[in-house]
Amino acid sequence: xxxxxxxxxxxxxxGAAPGGDVAPIRPALRAVAPAGDRYADWxxxxxxxxxxxxxxxxxxxxxxxxxxxLTAEVFLAALGPLRLSVSRGEVRAYLLRxxxxxLASFWRRRLGCEVTxxxxxxxxxxxxxxxxxxxxxxxxxxxxxxxxxxxxALPDRYRRVLELRFxxxxxxxxxxxxxxxxxxxxxxxxxxxxxxxASLPEEAS
Amino acid sequence: xxxxxxxxxxVFEDQAIQAGRPEPGDVDLLRTAIELRSADPGAGVPxxxxxxxxxxxxxxxLDAGSSTASAAPVEIRRVPRRALLAGAGAVAxxxxxxxxxxxxxxxxxNGETPEAAGPSAEIEPIAGTWVPVAPxxxxxxxxxxxxxxxxxxxxxxxxxxxxxxxSGACTHQGCLLKLNVDAGRLDCPxxxxxxxxxxxxxxxxxxxxxxxxxxxxxxxxxxxxEVFVPTERT
Numbered sequence: 001x002x003x004x005x006x007x008x009x010x011x012x013x014x015g016a017a018p019g020g021d022v023a024p025i026r027p028a029l030r031a032v033a034p035a036g037d038r039y040a041d042w043x044x045x046x047x048x049x050x051x052x053x054x055x056x057x058x059x060x061x062x063x064x065x066x067x068x069x070l071t072a073e074v075f076l077a078a079l080g081p082l083r084l085s086v087s088r089g090e091v092r093a094y095l096l097r098x099x100x101x102x103l104a105s106f107w108r109r110r111l112g113c114e115v116t117x118x119x120x121x122x123x124x125x126x127x128x129x130x131x132x133x134x135x136x137x138x139x140x141x142x143x144x145x146x147x148x149x150x151x152x153a154l155p156d157r158y159r160r161v162l163e164l165r166f167x168x169x170x171x172x173x174x175x176x177x178x179x180x181x182x183x184x185x186x187x188x189x190x191x192x193x194x195x196x197x198a199s200l201p202e203e204a205s
Numbered sequence: 206x207x208x209x210x211x212x213x214x215x216v217f218e219d220q221a222i223q224a225g226r227p228e229p230g231d232v233d234l235l236r237t238a239i240e241l242r243s244a245d246p247g248a249g250v251p252x253x254x255x256x257x258x259x260x261x262x263x264x265x266x267l268d269a270g271s272s273t274a275s276a277a278p279v280e281i282r283r284v285p286r287r288a289l290l291a292g293a294g295a296v297a298x299x300x301x302x303x304x305x306x307x308x309x310x311x312x313x314x315n316g317e318t319p320e321a322a323g324p325s326a327e328i329e330p331i332a333g334t335w336v337p338v339a340p341x342x343x344x345x346x347x348x349x350x351x352x353x354x355x356x357x358x359x360x361x362x363x364x365x366x367x368x369x370x371x372s373g374a375c376t377h378q379g380c381l382l383k384l385n386v387d388a389g390r391l392d393c394p395x396x397x398x399x400x401x402x403x404x405x406x407x408x409x410x411x412x413x414x415x416x417x418x419x420x421x422x423x424x425x426x427x428x429x430x431e432v433f434v435p436t437e438r439t
Contacts, residue, residue, distance in 0.1 A: 042267055043260070050256055058249030062216035062239030068255050069221075075263055110224050111212065115236050147244035150237070165217055166241045168351055169248065169383055169394075172217070190217065198237035 037087045042079045048088070049095055050075070056096075059143055060103055060116040073102045096120060150197050158193035165190055213238050247380035247394040327420045330435035337429035338370075344430060349402050351384055357434045360384060360391060361423055362402040370423035370432045371404040377415040391418070 039045045053074050058067035078098040082091065100118040107114045151159050151167075157179070164175035176186035212231065215222045216238040227235065242248055338352035338361055349362035351373060358373040358381060373382050373391070380395035390407055391400040398409040404418035422433040 042263065046260060046263060050259065051251060054251035054255075055249035059243050060239065061222065062235075062242040063219050063221060064252075065219075065221040067249065068251070068259075071251070071255075072259050072262070075259065076266065079263060079267060110222055111232075111235075112226050113232060115232055116239060143240070143243035144245070147241050150241060151244060162241055163244070163351075163353075166238075167245045167353075167381075169219075169245065174386065191213075194213065194234055194238055194241075197241065198233045 037089075039084050039088055039091055041084070042082065045079065045082065045084075045091055045095075046075060049092060052092075053095060053099055056099060056118065057103065060118065061106070066106070070099075070102055070106055073106075074099045077102065093120075150200060153200055154193060154197060157189065158196055161186060161189045162193050162197065216242060245381055250380065250395045327422075330433070332436045333433050334436050335424070335426070335431040335433050337426070338432050339430045341425055341428050341430050344368075347389065349384055349386075349389070350430075352432065354432075354434050356436065357421065357432075359421060359432065360402065361430055361432060364402075368423040368425065368430060369403050370421040371400070371402070371418040372421065373418075375400075375415065376406075376418060377409075377411060382418075 039048070050071065054067055054071045057070040057074075058064065061067055061070065074095060078095055082094070084091070086094075096118065097120065100120060103116070103118055104114055107116070147166075151162060154162070160179060161175060164170045164178055165172070170178065172186050172190070173183055175190070176183045179186060179189075181189065211223050212225065212227055212235050214220075216235065222235075336354050338354070338359075339350045344350055344361065344363045346363055346365065349360050351360050352358070353373075359370055360373050360382070361368065361370040363369070371391075374380070375382055375393040375395065375398060377393065377398060378395060380393050382391040382393055382400065385392045385399070388399075389402060391402065393399065396409065396411060398411065398415055399407040400418050401407050404420055406414050406417055409415055424431050424433075
């Protein structure tokens with residue numbers, strides 16, 4: 001399996017990925033990258049990518065326990081067969097493709113449908129040897145701005161309860177106190193707010 | 206019906222999603238909840254313990270397979286968190302809500318870092334405006350309230366009769382701070398760093414102490430608390 005990088009792409013490139021919209025594998029991948037553009041060992045691959053992969057998974061599943069499990073799954077699946085003679089950019093692209101497959105499989109197992117996907121076509125350019133790109137498939141900043149737009153489109157109380165819960169990470173009890181309502185009311189409010197947020201037209205989100 | 210609630214509640218409570226079969230409409234709710242989690246750019250930063258333990262686990266699997274002849278203990282290289290998070294902080298700071306950048310901090314725009322700006326720099330925007338951020342009644346003595354405007358995320362608090370407003374972005378890497386109500390301080394979710402409500406650095410585990418949080422001007426205007434914030438960048 002030392003040729004795992006290529007083998008894995010061939011196996012998983014179209015089949016398991018959602019919608020079959022995986023970016024085509026470029027033949028240039030097979031070229032050996034100059035030494036300065038390569039990772040020295042798996043630890044370097046891990047240290048350079050673990051935050052990005054975790055943030056990506058967190059943005060896709062919305063909770064820490066699952067994000068951690070999926071991050072572990074990506075590295076356990078990817079690093080074993082990984083060949084390090086290719087460029088850093090290609091290694092990152094390979095990790096993203098692995099993440100895409102791992103996430104698709106997670107949703108199928110858990111809920112039987114893909115609630116979120118990793119869109120590789122929206123991925124930032126993976127310049128070889130350049131600084132690590134944003135730790136999200138579409139850039140964490142863009143996700144945050146999109147979430148902000150959703151919140152800003154909501155009436156005050158709905159926005160406030162979702163800000164307290166999601167942005168400030170406060171408990172429902174804490175949020176109820178901050179808003180001067182009962183815990184039961186806060187629970188109702190947060191679900192109504194979420195329902196309204198989910199029904200907003202696409203341009204708001 | 207019940208299962209769908211659980212999947213959405215898991216995201217509300219930051220817990221693992223349980224297996225089940227949701228209704229089609231529930232998927233939209235769950236997707237929106239997940240999307241809203243991204244409103245806090247610091248939320249997806251991994252726990253230090255997780256990063257270390259996964260590295261250990263990988264070392265056990267990968268190094269054992271490649272060097273069976275060697276009985277030497279596996280060397281686990283500890284990478285400073287700062288290096289790991291170099292990308293993450295940049296993203297957090299790049300969010301529209303955290304635009305307390307150098308040009309606003311020093312007014313010079315010459316690349317001066319916040320650390321070099323001295324203790325408790327004041328944000329004096331070149332172009333700013335007073336915006337209401339909270340009803341005055343919402344702020345009890347000693348209490349604090351988070352606010353966000355299109356250009357600034359911060360916290361306004363009151364001690365005695367004095368109003369204080371500070372930036373809500375950690376001066377280390379720009380992660381958004383969390384209000385720790387019980388301890389009356391602002392915690393950074395990215396590193397073990399905390400600030401007082403007046404912006405002082407309380408504790409940290411970094412090589413160098415992060416600068417105090419920049420202050421913003423705050424005032425009462427009628428029944429509102431207003432903060433002087435930079436106008437939106439064009």
